[in-house]
Amino acid sequence: MEDMRLADRTASARENKITARGVQVYYGTNHAIKDVDVDIADRTVTAFIGPSGCGKSTFLRCLNRMNDTIPICRVEGRIEIDGEDIYDKRVDPVQLRARVGMVFQKPNPFPKSIYDNVAYGPRIHGLTRNRAELDEVVEKSLRRAALWNEVKDRLTSPGTGLSGGQQQRLCIARAVATSPEVLLMDEPCSALDPIATAQVEELIDELRENFSVVIVTHSMQQAARVSQRTAFFHLGNLVEFGETGQIFTNPRDPRTEAYITGRIG
Ligand SMILES: Nc1ncnc2c1ncn2[C@@H]1O[C@H](COP(=O)(O)OP(=O)(O)OP(=O)(O)O)[C@@H](O)[C@H]1O
Numbered sequence: 001m002e003d004m005r006l007a008d009r010t011a012s013a014r015e016n017k018i019t020a021r022g023v024q025v026y027y028g029t030n031h032a033i034k035d036v037d038v039d040i041a042d043r044t045v046t047a048f049i050g051p052s053g054c055g056k057s058t059f060l061r062c063l064n065r066m067n068d069t070i071p072i073c074r075v076e077g078r079i080e081i082d083g084e085d086i087y088d089k090r091v092d093p094v095q096l097r098a099r100v101g102m103v104f105q106k107p108n109p110f111p112k113s114i115y116d117n118v119a120y121g122p123r124i125h126g127l128t129r130n131r132a133e134l135d136e137v138v139e140k141s142l143r144r145a146a147l148w149n150e151v152k153d154r155l156t157s158p159g160t161g162l163s164g165g166q167q168q169r170l171c172i173a174r175a176v177a178t179s180p181e182v183l184l185m186d187e188p189c190s191a192l193d194p195i196a197t198a199q200v201e202e203l204i205d206e207l208r209e210n211f212s213v214v215i216v217t218h219s220m221q222q223a224a225r226v227s228q229r230t231a232f233f234h235l236g237n238l239v240e241f242g243e244t245g246q247i248f249t250n251p252r253d254p255r256t257e258a259y260i261t262g263r264i265g
Contacts, residue, residue: 017042017182017212018063023077025058025067032058034236036077040182045204045213047223047244050233051264056216059233060184063214064100065093081182098125101175105187107167109159109174114151117159117170118142121178137177144210145173146203165196172203176211183207185215189222201226220260224248232256234264 018040025033033055040046040063048056058067065086067073079086086096098121109117118138121127128134138155142148147169151162159170168188175183185204189197204226207213217223223230223244230247232240232255240247240256251257258264 015041018079018081018214019083020062020079021077023059023062023075023079025055025062025076026074027070028072032236033062036238038231038238038241040212040214041229042212043208043210044229045208045215045227046229046231047227048214048216048231048233049218049220049223049259050239051259052218054233055236056233057186059238060186060214060216063182063184064097064102065091066097066102068093095125098178099180100182100184101178101180102184102186103168103171103175103188105190107164107171107191109162109167109170111158111160113156114142114159114162114170115155118173118177120174125178127178141173141177142170144176144207145169146199146206147173163196165192165199168192168196168200169203172200172207176207180211182212182214185213187216187218190218197222220248232259234259 016039020036020038023033023036024031036059048060050056061067062075062079067075075087081100085091110120112120115138118141119134122134122137128137139148142151147166150166159167162170168191189200192200201222204213204215215226227244229242230244231238232247232251232253234255240251240253247256248260251260255264
């Protein structure tokens, strides 16, 4: 009985991590996101797909308030993480971004050493008490990003000296170093070659054991490979959201079907 309750709790912990209701985003007069409701499950990879300009990145950036940094951008509606309104006045966006990490399209390591790139977040958020603890976090994050073996002997070398694929894994290590609950990835493989892409995709699959991952991708093959759930956006609307297999094999909306069969986009 006790075990069952534990199992129930585990199951519900994997339910919804993020709940968005009635989200609208405007850039000046451009209505970029139109009344979007979505539930992002915990420990799951959710892919956002859709034609260029449909609002995938805009909606992704709502989830860690990155749009706050764009002066003409206005966000309405309600977005909760574990039931907490992330747009509440009391929420510090910098703290929020430690909980909701982000990896961008182009690898953007800081002009610092490999070690300092990964140590940056734990340092500014005061997450470790001493050098030994920081060393441990750096190693663990680099291992999680499948980069440790390649860089362990040159941690003091500049992060910018790594290959593109290694730099992107360094950015993933930097993002996971603050132990975020959610990892947002905006086309993380678009600047990578097929081998580096395969490595990052494999990594995404491993990351979902610990994080809720949301990935924007232009590649439907990538969405099909890495995600369990897929959201299809079109002209600022969330047209369809469901299990990835269903979206790709049995879409319910004609616009989704048109996109996945290559008729729009
Ligand atoms: N920083 C910004 N300032 C003004 N308008 C913006 C900004 N970012 C996006 N937009 C507008 O918002 C709409 C949605 O753009 P967004 O980049 O979110 O789409 P997307 O689906 O991610 O596109 P892509 O696949 O091409 O990256 C577009 O009309 C775009 O021009």
